[in-house]
Amino acid sequence: MTATAPWLASVEALFxxxxxxxxxxxxxxxxxxxxxxxxxxxxxxxxxxxxxNGGLALLNGNEAGAVPGTSVPGTPVDxxxxxxxxxxxxxxxxxxxxxxxxxxxxxxIRGDAEIAxxxxxxxxxxxxxxxxxxxxxxxxxxxxxxxxxxxxxxxxARRTRRTAGENIAxxxxxxxxxxxxxxxxxxxxxxVDAVREATDRIEARLKHIEQRIKGAN
Amino acid sequence: MTDSDxxxxxGFERVAAADKAxxxxxxxxxxxxxxxxxxxxxxxxxxxxxxxFTLSLTGLKPGGSALDVAGGTGDLTAxxxxxxxxxxxxxxxxxxxxxxxVGRDRLLDKGFVGNVEFxxxxxxxxxxxxxxxxxxxxxxxxxxxxDKAAALKSMHRVLKPGGQLLVLEFSTPVLPGLKPVYxxxxxxxxxxxxxxxxxxxxxxxxxxxxxxxxxxxxTLLEMLRAxxxxxxxxxxxxxxxxxxxxxxxx
Numbered sequence: 001m002t003a004t005a006p007w008l009a010s011v012e013a014l015f016x017x018x019x020x021x022x023x024x025x026x027x028x029x030x031x032x033x034x035x036x037x038x039x040x041x042x043x044x045x046x047x048x049x050x051x052x053n054g055g056l057a058l059l060n061g062n063e064a065g066a067v068p069g070t071s072v073p074g075t076p077v078d079x080x081x082x083x084x085x086x087x088x089x090x091x092x093x094x095x096x097x098x099x100x101x102x103x104x105x106x107x108x109i110r111g112d113a114e115i116a117x118x119x120x121x122x123x124x125x126x127x128x129x130x131x132x133x134x135x136x137x138x139x140x141x142x143x144x145x146x147x148x149x150x151x152x153x154x155x156x157a158r159r160t161r162r163t164a165g166e167n168i169a170x171x172x173x174x175x176x177x178x179x180x181x182x183x184x185x186x187x188x189x190x191x192v193d194a195v196r197e198a199t200d201r202i203e204a205r206l207k208h209i210e211q212r213i214k215g216a217n
Numbered sequence: 218m219t220d221s222d223x224x225x226x227x228g229f230e231r232v233a234a235a236d237k238a239x240x241x242x243x244x245x246x247x248x249x250x251x252x253x254x255x256x257x258x259x260x261x262x263x264x265x266x267x268x269x270f271t272l273s274l275t276g277l278k279p280g281g282s283a284l285d286v287a288g289g290t291g292d293l294t295a296x297x298x299x300x301x302x303x304x305x306x307x308x309x310x311x312x313x314x315x316x317x318x319v320g321r322d323r324l325l326d327k328g329f330v331g332n333v334e335f336x337x338x339x340x341x342x343x344x345x346x347x348x349x350x351x352x353x354x355x356x357x358x359x360x361x362x363x364d365k366a367a368a369l370k371s372m373h374r375v376l377k378p379g380g381q382l383l384v385l386e387f388s389t390p391v392l393p394g395l396k397p398v399y400x401x402x403x404x405x406x407x408x409x410x411x412x413x414x415x416x417x418x419x420x421x422x423x424x425x426x427x428x429x430x431x432x433x434x435x436t437l438l439e440m441l442r443a444x445x446x447x448x449x450x451x452x453x454x455x456x457x458x459x460x461x462x463x464x465x466x467x
Contacts, residue, residue, distance in 0.1 A: 003391075003434060003453040003460070006270060013273050020278065050448070053379040053465060055276065057448055 008047065008058040014133065016055040018126035025125040028118055029054050035112075037119045040084035048079060049119065056122075081111035081119070094123055225363055228426030237363040238312065238339070244420045245289070245361075246315040251415040252290050253319075258410055259421075265292075267459050268356060270452075271385045272296035274463065280304040281351040286340045286372060287311055287358020291320030293385075297354065298329050308345075310338040311358075340368040345375045352376075356385040360431035369444035376466040382446060384437070384462040387428040392456030399458060403428065434460045 019025040032051040038061060039047045046061020083090070085107035093107050109116045135143035172179040180188070223234040232240060248255065256264050271293065277283060279302035285294045288309035297307045309324075311317045314337050321335050338344060340355065340362050353372045362368045372382050390396045403425035411421025432440065434451050437460070441449040446464025453460050 003457075004450045006452045006454060006461075009274055009452050009461075010270075013276070016276060052448055059450060 004058070004060050008060075012056055012058040014128045015123070015126045018128060019055055019122070022125055025122060026054065028122040028125060029056075032115065032118055032122060035080040035115050037116060038079035038082045039090070040082065041090060042084065042086045044087060051122075056126075079111065081109065081113065081116035083116055083119075084108045084110075093120065094127075226427075226430040228423040228430065230426075234363055241361045242313050244423055245313045247417050248411075248415050248420050249290075249313070249315040249319050252316065253292075253323075255410065255415055255421070258414060259407060263455060267385060267454050267461070268292050268296065270454065271354065271356065271383050271461055272300065274381075274383060274461070275300060275352045275354070276381060277301055277305070277352050282306045282349065283308075283352045283354065284343075284345070284350045284372075284375060285309045286338075286343070286353060286355040286368075287361070288356075289313070289316040289320055289358070291324045293354050293356045294320065294333065295324060295327060295329065297352070298324070298333055301332070303332060306332050306334070308334045308336055308350075310336045310340075310343070312337065312339050341371055342367075343371045343375050347374055348377045349375050350377060351380050352383065353380070354383045354385070357387065359384055359386050359437075360427050365432070366440055366444065369440055369446075373445050373466055378466055380466050382441070382462075382464050382466075384441070386437070386460065386462070387431060388437075388453070388457055388460035389433040390457045391434075391453055395456045395458070434462075437462055 019029050029051050033054070034051070036048055036050040039049060040061065041047075048059040048061050050057040050059065083093075085093070089106045131143050131147040134146060137143075138146070169179070173181040224231040225234045225237050226232075227237050227240055245252075260267075275283065275297065277297065277300040279300075281301045282305060283297040283301060285291075285297060285307065288294045288311050291309055294307055294309040298305075301307060309317070309320055311320070317335050317337060324333060340358065341364050353376055355368075355372070359365055359368065369382075376382060390399050404422075407425050408418040408422045411424075412418035415421065431437075434453065434457065438449055438451055441462055441464045444464075445466065447467045449462065449464035451460045451462040
């Protein structure tokens with residue numbers, strides 16, 4: 001067995017604190033007691049999540065999570081469900097709702113899908129509030145200010161990305177003429193459709209004339 | 218075989234099992250006054266982060282109860298007291314009265330009174346009732362215990378079902394290239410620091426030697442399991458110089 005990364009322990013502690021503070025999360029944890037979920041993040045890591053004693057335990061994906069050589073009742077040895085996908089897809093699954101999101105996001109679920117869904121709900125219910133966590137270290141007011149700054153920066157970044165995209169598209173379409181604009185593109189496609197229809201009509205007409213010539217002979 | 222026949226390691230020396238506790242006691246009685254300063258100097262202050270990490274995993278809530286075995290100068294005890302609050306209870310135990318005196322004075326100076334108890338106790342034979350504590354910690358103490366397996370069983374006994382044991386201890390470096398540097402530091406710099414700051418080079422030579430004789434991460438993990446701890450695992454800190462082992466009583 002290899003060591004469990006300290007960051008996993010910190011994430012676990014964060015989730016467990018939120019689980020004990022949320023009625024919904026506690027109830028979900030009770031339903032998931034003695035089950036385990038294997039999360040496979042493509043090309044990154046495998047994490048085994050167990051619910052034990054009303055809280056989460058995050059282990060390396062290869063750890064069994066049990067005590068070898070002893071029979072501990074209720075201790076999961078094999079994963080009850082497995083979720084695998086890319087990191088963005090798994091994040092999308094966490095944010096979304098229902099199994100359809102998993103399929104759309106390109107996430108694979110093996111084993112007990114109901115358990116996997118309950119784990120997803122548990123993660124969502126115990127999701128860390130970063131402003132709250134920050135306030136533990138630096139106090140309420142600075143944490144509030146920092147969160148506001150972070151939100152402004154994120155909103156500015158989103159706006160800037162959208163504006164930059166629009167500006168680049170406009171330059172390529174209107175100034176350099178490397179790309180056609182959307183109306184021009186649509187006009188061209190309409191023209192292609194008109195030519196195709198005219199060709200079909202001519203073809204039909206020619207066939208009709210051929211048949212009439214054959215009939216006259 | 219009696220304790221006087223059986224030999225155990227004391228640093229790189231072999232001593233009679235019955236003598237080890239006394240010799241460890243004399244080492245810590247000697248270093249107690251400068252223990253905290255030396256910890257900061259030796260670890261460049263990183264020991265605070267190791268202890269903070271340990272405290273972040275206790276899972277204690279206000280009103281909970283905790284035992285800090287080999288609590289010494291009370292670093293972990295202070296953190297545990299903050300977590301359990303006024304309605305909780307923390308016991309700081311140590312086999313060495315000199316270390317416990319330093320810890321008690323420090324905690325009193327910090328304003329911790331009422332819900333903290335200090336007790337001279339042998340980790341191998343904890344005298345508390347079964348199923349007493351929500352969490353038991355032992356920080357940099359297990360390697361000094363004569364019979365580590367007995368100490369782990371004793372800590373398991375006093376934990377409540379569902380309670381967690383956290384063992385913070387020096388271990389074996391796993392980061393490539395770190396070991397030679399760490400060895401040179403331990404065997405050359407530490408005794409020098411001990412000689413000039415704590416006026417006791419031998420005790421700090423013992424510290425370096427006792428770390429080398431302490432079981433590595435995997436061995437200690439197996440010992441936790443053998444003592445009955447479930448979900449036992451460990452986290453390497455600072456490249457494995459220190460490891461935090463944890464396990465639950467079911």
